[in-house]
Amino acid sequence: MEAFFVLATWLDVMAISACAGVLACCLWVMPRHAPGHFHQRLWAGLGAALALLTAASAVLLVARTLEFSGAPFASLPTDLPLVLQQTQYGHIWQVRMAAVGVLWLCWLGGGSRSLRPVAAPVSMLALLVVVFSRSATGHAGDQGIYSGGVWVDCLHVWSSGIWVGSLFAMSLLVFPLLLRQVEIERALAAEVFARLSRVATLALAAIVASGIYNAWGGLDGIGDLWQSRYGQILSVKVALVIWMVYLGGHNRYHKVPALQRWVGMPTAPASFWQRVPGWRPLSATRGGAYLLSRCARAVHLEAALGVLVLAAAALLHHGMPPADMRHMGYVPATPPTLASMPVRGVGRV
Structure with a gap:
């Protein structure tokens, strides 16, 4: 079951x-002057993502x-109504589904190109409500659903979604058309990739800041990174992120300038970051397709x-941070039952 x-x-x-x-690609990566079929493809992709989000919300309700x-x-037929009506998680889940409904309405309205400039930012705001529901019902919500930890975790989930999700969108929706x-x-290819790099850099800065805050609260010391299961999973996650940053850095400091030189755009002078070991410059003479x-x-x-x-991240959500375990005296928590669970209790996962 775990x-x-x-x-x-x-x-x-x-x-x-x-x-x-x-949504990040619609708002900040794909320029408005791009041909309409790029925007249409992204908006169709948003519909598929919303279908996944709707299904995931239902599965999550069942799991919780x-x-x-x-x-x-x-x-489940007996327990589901109790969770929805008598627990704080159920109340938050209902707000989440209202936000998902707003997302669907925005997506339908955004089918009209004239309404899309309004539908996209409103959709991002509705998605932030969904992100809040994610954070408020996890570890961050243990000190209260409006505590500082919840807002920091919201920033972490949202910025992580923008970083990783924009890679999904580019891989599945944008690059096949651009290639x-x-x-x-030519100019669009260079501009889109440069915009993606900037968005990813800003999202990464938010991820690092909020991630350090979360790790500081969950770990009692540096030794927890290898002495606890939670810390070991966190270490693997950090290693994967560093690998992604390494790849993204080469994109930003070598591939983007090479594309810009191929198009004939001015490029920034060489910087310290271009000399990172293992990063090889690309020649613009190889051609745009390459x-x-x-x-x-x-x-x-x-x-x-x-x-x-x-x-x-999903594994970490279902693990107990070492700091919490020590605070509890290493006594494992007894899983709550519906009969004993307080009406306002979120429940730890």
Whole structure:
């Protein structure tokens, strides 16, 4: 059953990331002057991501109900109404589904290109409500659903979704079109990749800051990184993120300038970061198709690593931080039952 709980959480963070990434591409990566079929493809991708988010929300409700009750699947018809009506998790889940409904309405309205400039930012705001529901019902919500830890975790989940999700969107929706039209859309290819790099850099800064805060609260000392299961999973997650940063750094400091030189755009002077070991410059004389294919390959690999990072995040969500374990005197928590659970209790996962 524990595997099902982790799978439900992983599906949820994947769906949130997919939505955040597509919306980030619509708002900040794909320029408005790009041909309409790029925007249409992204908006269609948002519909698929919303379908995944809707399904993930339902699966998550089932998983949390089973965790709360400790009962088998056969008891769901009885337990689900109790969770929805008598627990704070159920109340937060209802708000989440209202936000998902707003997302669907925005997506339908955004089918009209004239309404899309309004539908996209409103959709991002509605998605932030979904992100809040994710954070408020996890470890961060133990001190209260409006505590500082919840807002920091919201920033972490949202920025992680933008970073990883934009890689998904670029890999599945944008690069296949750009690779077929690279000779026609030279300037667009260089601009889109440069914009993606800037968005990823800003998201990464938020991820690092909020991640350090979360780790500081969950670990009592540096030794917990290898002496506890929670710390070991966190260490793997950090290693995967560093690998993604390494790949993204080469994109930013070598592939983007090479694309810009190929297009004839001015490039920034060489910097210290371009001399990182293992980073090799690319020659613009190889042609746009070669350069863009190298960009796409790097983004594909980053996206695959992102899937593993989100899997590690799901495992962490279902583990108890060492600091909390020591605070509890290493006494394992007894799983709450619906009968004993307080009406306002969120329940720890």
